[in-house]
Amino acid sequence: MIPYGRQDIQPPDIEAVLEVLHSDFLTQGPMVPRFERAVANKVGAGHALAVNSATSALHIACLALGLGEGDWLWTSPVTFVASANCGRYCGARVDFVDIDPRTYNLCPEVLEKKLSEAEKAGRLPKVLVAVHLCGQPCDMQAIHALGQRYGFRIIEDASHAIGGKYQREYIGSGRYSDITVFSFHPVKIITTAEGGMALTNDETLATRMNLLRSHGVTRDPELMTQEADGPWYYQQVELGFNYRMTELQAALGVTQLERLDDYVATRNRLAERYDALLAELPVITPWQHADSYSGRHLYVIRLDLEAIWTSHCQVFEALRERGIGVNLHYIPVHTQPYYRALGFTPGDFPEAERYYAEAISLPLYPTMTEAQQDEVVKALRQSLEAA
Known part of the structure; x- marks a missing residue:
């Protein structure tokens, strides 16, 4: 994994x-x-x-x-x-x-x-x-x-x-x-x-x-x-x-x-490599504001659900089955049972809910190798192509 x-x-x-x-x-x-x-x-x-x-x-x-x-x-x-x-x-x-x-x-x-x-x-x-x-x-x-x-x-x-x-x-x-x-x-x-x-x-x-x-x-x-x-x-x-x-x-x-700057630089390099490797896949890669230099804690893609033949959940599960430990950051807080009990309901924050319906966090960490990254992209491609 x-x-x-x-x-x-x-x-x-x-x-x-x-x-x-x-x-x-x-x-x-x-x-x-x-x-x-x-x-x-x-x-x-x-x-x-x-x-x-x-x-x-x-x-x-x-x-x-x-x-x-x-x-x-x-x-x-x-x-x-x-x-x-x-x-x-x-x-x-x-x-x-x-x-x-x-x-x-x-x-x-x-x-x-x-x-x-x-x-x-x-x-x-x-x-x-x-x-x-x-x-x-x-x-x-x-x-x-x-x-x-x-x-x-x-x-x-x-x-x-x-x-x-x-x-x-x-x-x-x-x-x-x-x-x-x-x-x-x-x-x-x-x-x-x-x-x-x-x-x-x-x-x-x-x-x-x-x-x-x-x-x-x-x-x-x-x-x-x-x-x-x-x-x-x-x-x-x-x-x-x-x-x-x-x-x-x-x-x-x-x-x-003492290694902070190196860690962040490596995360940015790997993220930019993801951007290039994923360019032709039906996913939206993270947009970066010109005023910012991200810590790149997470690399979140969004699926173009209209361009693929499978669901968000199916892609996520297929990646896990292929040994890719993807995650989802985050379930919108207002949809949690505790906050729904306070009066929030689905539909209150539509952009957040659209994000949740499409988002998947791909592996990203400073000791990740390019070979591992290639394996993630290969598994994603296969998962997106699955009927």
């Missing part, structure tokens, strides 16, 4: 983790701050807070921005459920903005229209989560301009996008958002086994997220609300969580980060 994604673990990664295992700290040592500084310096952000998952990062980002009961969070329907669930964790209501049919990201034109209608109804969002699907950034300049006009805060869900660029700046620099979130899950661009990170240029937001990721507990006298009893003293100043990253994970992240 050729998987759709695969981590790349090399000797320096193993050595770094072993070094931590032999050290005095498995948690709350020097390695997590080192990883945070390395990522912040890489992307040009002022502050970076490492946590145990991107989901946790989204949660504390929403809380730091003051999202709560009665507020609205908007995001894309084509994403993993965590991009919406983070709003529900805070007690907020969630809505979606349909996608651009070329980029598969949240569409700024649809967003603008929806904001105008929401303003009249008194239902403007407090937070917008802009998801950089597959690694290609959203049109952040346009989204930021709308945020300034309508008063909402912006989180970039860049779980797919570390190492990518928007307008020649690394994603995560925070030029057009309040907080950016990265994921370090094993199939992502770099991995810490599990893990995530929230980045911001706002010191107040960074301080709040730092508290929230560790039980709301502090030893900083400036954050305490009453006098310390002694040098052992700490205070819980708000309700937080145990979302900390371990030293083992951070050590892996430090060495993985």
Whole structure:
């Protein structure tokens, strides 16, 4: 089986983790701050807070921005459920903005229209989560301009996008958002086994997220609300969580980060090779915006269902039977049972649903060989030709 994604673990990664295992700290040592500084310096952000998952990062980002009961969070329907669930964790209501049919990201034109209608109804969002699907950034300049006009805060869900660029700046620099979130899950661009990170240029937001990721507990006298009893003293100043990253994970992240640019370059080279190999097949290959340099976490094709003799499901199953570990990213969130129970129905976001009816994620990872890629294309061709 050729998987759709695969981590790349090399000797320096193993050595770094072993070094931590032999050290005095498995948690709350020097390695997590080192990883945070390395990522912040890489992307040009002022502050970076490492946590145990991107989901946790989204949660504390929403809380730091003051999202709560009665507020609205908007995001894309084509994403993993965590991009919406983070709003529900805070007690907020969630809505979606349909996608651009070329980029598969949240569409700024649809967003603008929806904001105008929401303003009249008194239902403007407090937070917008802009998801950089597959690694290609959203049109952040346009989204930021709308945020300034309508008063909402912006989180970039860049779980797919570390190492990518928007307008020649690394994603995560925070030029057009309040907080950016990265994921370090094993199939992502770099991995810490599990893990995530929230980045911001706002010191107040960074301080709040730092508290929230560790039980709301502090030893900083400036954050305490009453006098310390002694040098052992700490205070819980708000309700937080145990979302900390371990030293083992951070050590892996430090060495993985050293190969980030190479990983992204390889993913782009393989994606461009797919573009050429698939040019004559009845599929739509990923369109890339001129302002972006995608992290290329995923390579999603869309089937031209009117030009083939078989169904979406049949092509998917045929590829799996031929040893190609394809996947589908993602089932539109509003069609999930939990969100349907909140009032969403099929047909609410037609572009997202058309995408879902045609999309297949082909294997793409930095250690993939051209021979494996040729095998994927061969299997796809055979699957499309099957009656």
